[in-house]
Amino acid sequence: MNGLGNDFVVFDARQDPLALKPAQIAAIGNRQSGIGFDQMVTVERSTNGGYAFMRIHNCDGSQVDACGNATRCIGRLLLGEAGLKAVTIETNAGLLQAFSRESESKVAVDMGVPRLGWQDIPLAEEFADTTQIELQIGPIDAPVLHSPSVVNVGNPHAIFWVVDVNAYELDKLGPLLENHPIFPEKANISIAHVVNRNEIRLRVWERGVGLTEACGTAACATAVAAIRKNLCERLVQVHLPGGTIEIEWRAEDDHIIMTGETEIEFEGLLDLETLAFERTAAGDAVAESVT
Known part of the structure; x- marks a missing residue:
């Protein structure tokens, strides 16, 4: 599946638990020799009031607590399965609500309340104002990037404000900033340009993944920071490079509502010993092209 090009391999592990080693996850995520993905998602039984539990691994095998686009994709599957207008999904970041919109493929998710305090991001040192912290890369008198906003939306994000998001080599700058000592749990790195009061352009380096077509939590964090x-x-x-997503940060309760399209690319079978896979059913794009 994918949400704006942010792609996922999804396993239903509610009947048969799935426990893969990081090396196996990385092999499945390899875009040359495996299926390829930004994140691997296992849908498991919820033990805390959700319709299901969603576990998320990056393509390097590391586990993360939140992924907005993955939540929308899993929300689509569970909404269809349950035949409901809303479902609750348990994650390591808490309980999240997914809602159906005007079409089956369009899904909204309540991402909850952002965390804004320096200790909640978390940062390695105290900053009273997290809309702009002291961090730069490049020469002191002419930094390449500087003064990011920081927000936690299930995972830590740093957003650098620029005039042109395509003017920076994010594939080179991203790893340096992701692993900067100021971020004890590493961070997702975004460069953002405010087009007007209703539009933002965004590129994202995702920790444990790299450059990505879209990142839902980064879109949420950037909107909140703006x-x-x-x-x-x-x-x-x-x-984002993969498409446009709508973010609303509600004034009445501070919850972030993220709405956008999802796509089922294909269904298939994976041999967990050899990691060989075969496609068994077409997805949205193939079905649409056939009709």
């Missing part, structure tokens, strides 16, 4: 800096309204369109 609103806190009074650069945008509370409803904003975030344009």
Whole structure:
């Protein structure tokens, strides 16, 4: 599946538990020799009030607590299975609500309340104002990037504000900033340009993944940071390489609502010993092209 090009391999592990080693996960995620993905998601039984539990691994085998686009994709599957307008998904970041929209493929997720305190990001040292922290890369008198906003939306994010998101080699800068000592749990690194009060352009280096077509939690974090800096309204369109996602940061309860398209690419069978796979059913794009 994918949400705006942010792609996932999904396993239903509610009947038969799935325990893969990091090396196996990385092999499945390899885009040359495996299926290839940004994250691997296992849908498991919930033990804390959810319709199901969602476990997320990056393509390097590391586990993360949240992924907004994955939540929308899993929400689509569970909404269809349950025949409901809303389902609760348990994650390591808490209980998240997924809602159906005007079409089967369009799903909204309540990502909860962002964490804004320096200790909640977390950062390695105290900053009273997390809309702009002291961090730069490059010469002191002419930094390449500097003064990011930081937000936690299930995982840590740093957003650098720029004029042109395509003017930076994020594939080189991303790893340096992701592993900067200021981020004890590493961080997702974004460069963002505010087009107007209702639109943002965004590129993302995702920790444990690399450059990605889209990142839902980064879109949420960037919208929240822009609103806190009074650069945008509370409803904003975030344009990523993979497409556009709508983010609303509600004033009445501080919850973030993320809405966007999802796509089923294909279904298949995977041999867990050899990691060989075969496609058994077409997805949305193939079905649409056939009709």
